Amino acid sequence: MFCFQCEQTAKGEGCTKIGVCGKQPEVAVLQDLLMYTVKGLSQVAVAAREKGLSDPAVNKYTCEAIFSTLTNVDFDPDRFVALINQGIQYRDALKGKIDTAAWPDGPATFTPAGDRSGMAAQGEQVGVMADPDLNADIRSLRELLIYGIKGLAAYTDHARILGQEDEAVYAFIQEAMAATLDNSLGVNDLVGLALKCGEVNLRAMELLDAGNTGTYGHPVPTSVPLGPKAGKAILVSGHDLKDLEMILQQTEGKGINVYTHGEMLPTHGYPGLKKYAHFFGHYGTAWQNQVKEFAAFPGAIIMTTNCIQKPKESYSDNIFTTGLVGWPGVQHIADKNFAPAIEKALSMPGFDKDEPGKSVMVGFGRNAVLGVAGQVIEAVKSKAIRHFFLVGGCDGAKPGRDYYTRFVEQVPEDCVVLTLACGKFRFFDKDLGDIGGIPRLLDIGQCNDAYSAIKIAAALAEAFGCGVNDLPLSMILSWYEQKACVILLSLLHLGIRDIRLGPSLPAFISPNVLNVLVENFNIMPIGSPEEDLKAILG
Numbered sequence: 001m002f003c004f005q006c007e008q009t010a011k012g013e014g015c016t017k018i019g020v021c022g023k024q025p026e027v028a029v030l031q032d033l034l035m036y037t038v039k040g041l042s043q044v045a046v047a048a049r050e051k052g053l054s055d056p057a058v059n060k061y062t063c064e065a066i067f068s069t070l071t072n073v074d075f076d077p078d079r080f081v082a083l084i085n086q087g088i089q090y091r092d093a094l095k096g097k098i099d100t101a102a103w104p105d106g107p108a109t110f111t112p113a114g115d116r117s118g119m120a121a122q123g124e125q126v127g128v129m130a131d132p133d134l135n136a137d138i139r140s141l142r143e144l145l146i147y148g149i150k151g152l153a154a155y156t157d158h159a160r161i162l163g164q165e166d167e168a169v170y171a172f173i174q175e176a177m178a179a180t181l182d183n184s185l186g187v188n189d190l191v192g193l194a195l196k197c198g199e200v201n202l203r204a205m206e207l208l209d210a211g212n213t214g215t216y217g218h219p220v221p222t223s224v225p226l227g228p229k230a231g232k233a234i235l236v237s238g239h240d241l242k243d244l245e246m247i248l249q250q251t252e253g254k255g256i257n258v259y260t261h262g263e264m265l266p267t268h269g270y271p272g273l274k275k276y277a278h279f280f281g282h283y284g285t286a287w288q289n290q291v292k293e294f295a296a297f298p299g300a301i302i303m304t305t306n307c308i309q310k311p312k313e314s315y316s317d318n319i320f321t322t323g324l325v326g327w328p329g330v331q332h333i334a335d336k337n338f339a340p341a342i343e344k345a346l347s348m349p350g351f352d353k354d355e356p357g358k359s360v361m362v363g364f365g366r367n368a369v370l371g372v373a374g375q376v377i378e379a380v381k382s383k384a385i386r387h388f389f390l391v392g393g394c395d396g397a398k399p400g401r402d403y404y405t406r407f408v409e410q411v412p413e414d415c416v417v418l419t420l421a422c423g424k425f426r427f428f429d430k431d432l433g434d435i436g437g438i439p440r441l442l443d444i445g446q447c448n449d450a451y452s453a454i455k456i457a458a459a460l461a462e463a464f465g466c467g468v469n470d471l472p473l474s475m476i477l478s479w480y481e482q483k484a485c486v487i488l489l490s491l492l493h494l495g496i497r498d499i500r501l502g503p504s505l506p507a508f509i510s511p512n513v514l515n516v517l518v519e520n521f522n523i524m525p526i527g528s529p530e531e532d533l534k535a536i537l538g
Helices: 025-050 056-067 077-096 117-125 137-159 169-180 187-216 239-251 262-269 287-295 339-347 366-370 373-381 402-410 422-426 449-465 482-493 511-521 529-537
Strands: 222-225 233-239 256-258 279-282 300-303 319-322 331-333 359-362 387-395 415-420 441-446 473-476 500-502
Touching: 025 056, 025 077, 025 117, 056 077, 056 137, 056 169, 056 449, 137 169, 137 187, 137 482, 137 511, 137 529, 169 187, 187 239, 187 449, 187 482, 222 262, 222 279, 222 449, 233 239, 233 262, 233 287, 233 339, 239 256, 239 339, 239 387, 256 262, 256 339, 256 402, 256 529, 262 279, 262 287, 262 359, 262 422, 262 441, 279 415, 279 511, 319 339, 331 339, 359 441, 366 373, 366 441, 366 449, 373 402, 373 449, 387 402, 387 422, 402 422, 402 473, 415 422, 449 482, 473 482
Parallel strands: 233 256, 233 300, 256 279, 300 319, 319 331, 387 415, 387 473, 415 441, 473 500
Antiparallel strands: 222 359
């Protein structure tokens, strides 16, 4: 195996024996073979689209298959075998509908082995390092594009679940996947495709935003308790609002309190979800702490999307997966009938007493923030607010991530911190006070709510008659997996400069590619909080 798609990759170079995430070598190479399969299917889909044919089932499969290879989504080898076979069926069926005389040797024509071990052997031949003679910069840019596509596919799939689709997004995903096989494309071509991926992702996040807000209303500022209350309990982790809604509907009236974990925290701000009386509070912090936190949770746990880690034996019987998430031996709820999890919750002790604790505020999406834009603009003009910091992104276990805690703690009192995604858990429960009634810590939402952050920045730039890069706004981002990659590409597409990225730079970025990013966007690694604040504020 060889995998370097996440921030925690071994030695900052690549996982070759087992994934730091817990991914076994067999799963890693099966994921490689699945991506190879999707590339071949994409070649056929591009040819079919040129003849006016697009298959919704193929489009759906393309995104689901790619999404399943994201970090911490699916660790079940048998699921990948099924996905590979399904992809070949779609590929060959689509071939039969178009008149193309010949297909190039490779993923458009290969036949998968008849068993799992045979597929794993095939996967070993088509991974990232399959061609040792490939130019390092071309490999770097292809992988940057592929990881961007993975994040894009995830957001596209989330949006589809809520009824929001755009044929142009599917077309780009398949064109870009096919392009990674095109040896005629050079550095400039691949840089252009990577930035195009960022552009298309803005559309995907717009669709997801429309799905979330159109279905559940715009988030409103909401206080969320962090301490549990007595009673039976279900914990919902991941990102999927539709799954959460179905769980709330199916648990209504059963005496079960529903809690969020990880990136589900911002869902408490949606009117269509907070209306449920048994939707109570938030439990725990970011994904990398789940082994300790889940072991102490006295109820059922449901993983809706990434991020899952290897469950401890102590809670292996009360954790469930749904959607694209999978772990061998963990009960999977494919049909969205959450009765097994509900029954498990009812059979468990639940919390034996109320444990009042801190609360945190969520719900500061673009609608809420722009609703007080006049107040914000006046505060900037009067110098009550000196600077805005967007501090967010993915959290992780790697040493050095305490930088983000220390950074926020040292932000001056005349500055406002915007945050999103699970990186917020480094400081989400800190009381930073307010500036003239404007909270100094504003939780914009999940990682995909980067769309809201972009809209807020664009609106402020318009109000001040300047570009986004001229605003008193600095982006201090943390990354871990591929959704963060595509959000970064979206920011670069918009021409955002001076982004500070950490805790380490991606292993898949070659020195020459990094130079391109530095020269064009002045992207830079984080330093120390003291140094960075001094450089930004003077």
